[in-house]
Amino acid sequence: MAWKFDKILHSLTDDAQNQKARQLWEAESLGGITEDNNRLPQAVVWLLGLTIITAFLITFPLWGQRPSAAIYQAYVAEMDSPEVAAASDDQARVQAIVNKVKAQGGQYEALQERHPVEMDDLRMIKDQVIELQNAGVDLEEYTVVGNRVVLANFEGNIKADGTKQRKQPWWDKGYTIDIFYVIYFCVAVLIAIKRLPNFAWQPDHHKGH
Amino acid sequence: MLKYLFARNEDIPHGTSAVYFGISSIMWFVIGTGLGSFNAAKLAFPDFVTGSELFSFGHMRQVHVMAVIFGWISMAFAMAMMYITPALGNTRLWSEKLGVWNCFLWNFGLSLALTLLWAGMSSGREYSDFPWFIDLVILFGIVAPLGLNVWMTVLKRRTQGIYTTNWFFLAGTFMVFIVLLVGNTPEYFQLTGLTEAYLTWWFAHNVLGLWITPVAAAIAYYTIPKITGNPLYSHRIGHLHFWSVVVFYSTPAAHHLMSAPLPEWLKSFASVEGVLILVPAIAFVSNLLLTMTGKWHYFVDNVETKFTITGVLLAIPLNMQGGFQQTRAINWYIHGTGWIVAHAHLALLGFSTFLEGAAVYYGLQTILRRKLYSLALANFHFWFLLIGFSIYWISMTIAGLIQGAGKIYEVPYIDVVIAEHPYMIARWVGGTMVFTGNCVWLYNMWMTARAGTVIPAGRLPHELAYER
């Protein structure tokens, strides 16, 4: 258990113990199998770093978000416009609404595209959306499921003031735990492999066999 | 087998339990893939064998899954443990007698359990379908004795070191015990609701991640250095692999329920951890492929290496899928579709089966001291397995993408069923090829035991592969 900290990237073990490790490494035969002491190839190290960064970046809910009432607000506003009234059937009405809203642009464009809606459902949520608008609440805190507008529920996510999180969170305590977890893993593995003799030394497997 | 059940431990020849486990595992593989092929036929042709409760799809689907997981894969693992663990400790198995009993009770218990399951006695929980009393039998009658034998063999080893393979064997037998114990608590204590739903998938995830994946990888850590004669490329990467399995594979259980009602932070946590299963995958694949340096001709002319390296290479698409398909960005499209079925078969029939196949091929030849009866039949088996699996995987992946599109674009479901039909037939063709290959394998191994050329002392089976 002899530690050495003067060259931590070289080896964390002192020379005497490393010497013992080398002798054992070369002498022992584990069912005829031997091991080398190669370093983690640099490509692998880079790949690991890339994996960890990607793991966080790709899991933020950029896609796969649940539809909030806010994305249909513009649709509801256009429902009574003359173009929509002139349309022949429901499909044409929805198309007219979508075209008009698309022309306006706005921050919900992508989500609107991802969560298409039917005229029947739109009629049912219309009054609910207007009622919420009049009440002055934040429509992003409401989810549309089928023909109902309900208070969004991102279960278990509690804000600092004790109230529940109602908007699609892009960060929550799950990610925080992840960060600690990854750091803990990296440190533990780094210590484990730096306790070995430095990778510049390779065992000579002909000695013991 | 029966004559050794009551023999004295010293009188049982070295390797007996490994041989029994090996032959049993192949038989279960034939049974399991036969059931799979039958089930696939029913999906392609719904009026194929009707009117009987016992031969209905809903009664047979879980029997197929349980037969391949607990019969083929786990018994092949037991076989590998019974001969690799003592070999790496330069010692004998702690108790051959316990091993023989283990194998006997395993076959007996599994036959009983599958019969009851087939009759409809199910807990209704995917991957933990057996009712709780059978879970207890598996836990204490099958998993515990196996773990005890492995642990005692390592503790009584005659080397100072424990080789990487044995790290995984020790950890795997311990973790599967814990997973079975904890994952089935909803059945022991009748837990309900989301607790039950979450624990079902906690179990399903961990039994694959902490038992099948690491133990299959451990086998490759043995077969490649053993057959090629190369040293394992890096002890250090072995550390990275081992610790990342324990840390990152044990945590993403919630990613199976990304779109179900569960605490949102848990999904975020599990999703990141889910991508990080690429860490053990990178470590495993790089270590094994670098070990092959200078010996790549074995990939062509040695059948065990061919199996092992194919399994290692299949770990790449497996983990790329596994890592990314569970993120919110992708999961909403492919969740619950045939894509997942394809992925599950890539894990169990692709990646892990090829690694275990090598262990059983090599182990039986080594212990019986008999050369493979027919190399041609072994190659036939390899190609039928690989082509059959590929047909299955490709057809189900396409079917899954069709289903995903149907889900997003609100296509009437029956149109999805119609669009999938050709792929259901392809799935049946692929599955039947795998089954056929396995029948050939059973014959080949049986003939190896009965009529294989004896391997002289001091030689290894693969050295003689091309000698008459």
Added chain:
Amino acid sequence: MAFREYKIGARLFGLALGGSMMITLYMPSLNIVEVASTETGLRKGLSYGRVGGFSVEDPFLQGEGKPKTVMLSQDPSTGQAIEPVYAYVYEAGTPFTSSIRHPRILGAGVKDLSLEQGRIGEANQASGAVFVVAEGSWNGESVSYIENATATRNWSPDAVLSAAGDANTRYIGSGKIMFVREGCWWCHTLLPEETQDWQVFGVPPRLGDYNSESPTAFGSDRKAPDLLHVGSRNSSREWMMMHFFNPRLVQPHSIMPRYDYLWGDNDAAGNRIDFVQWRNEYNAYVSGARVYPPEVPEPAADSEARYLIDFVLSLK
């Protein structure tokens, strides 16, 4: 953890696995245990009974030891007409659903109301009980809770069953057992997904929809339509009956297996069902030799087919 030195490694292994289980099991359980049951959750739990899979009282999953769900439009103790209610009848000895035995799993509010106003603590399994779902208020919010009608309204299980009659009785609990045993959930999920799925299959389940239900049988491999709200899309018993007997009668492209064996030996009138003749006639119909398919026999009142249809139609 130097080379070939295992003591620290073994401890680190324990720490890693323990830490992982602490994050993935203990921490979520703190959130899940707080979830209050919704009305849907209460109704599902009460109608399914104790366990929906293997249990000691029903080892071969025959649908035994399960409650019955009845629609009542008259008060069985006074005989007066009442607003129709669903009553969940646990006859003497029928095991109670988990939430009656452990009210804690109903969650805050629901538990308090069920115990104080619903008097579920007084229910006795040996003598049976009848439960209904009632509305109350807790901390100013409207909350559904379980009412033990045997205690509050003096409804006995037998009186409720005879007041309702077989036409108003549904074997939903036994049907859930059929759903599990026959593996319906291998293809039909019970989980419209939260992001993109609800346009066709309806509202995704809420967090409290499952308290007291086991197994939840979400399903993972959808080869057929989601069934969580199938009763709202299609409430025809006739259609269900034909579809279970031979799905190709109502949907020529279906790949669903036939469940004709759930009919048992006799039909509703007590006549023996001749399956061989039925298949011959059906084959003749498929080949074009007959214009109409043969009639599907009406399932008997205590047949497994009836249980399963009752369950599927209860999925609103």
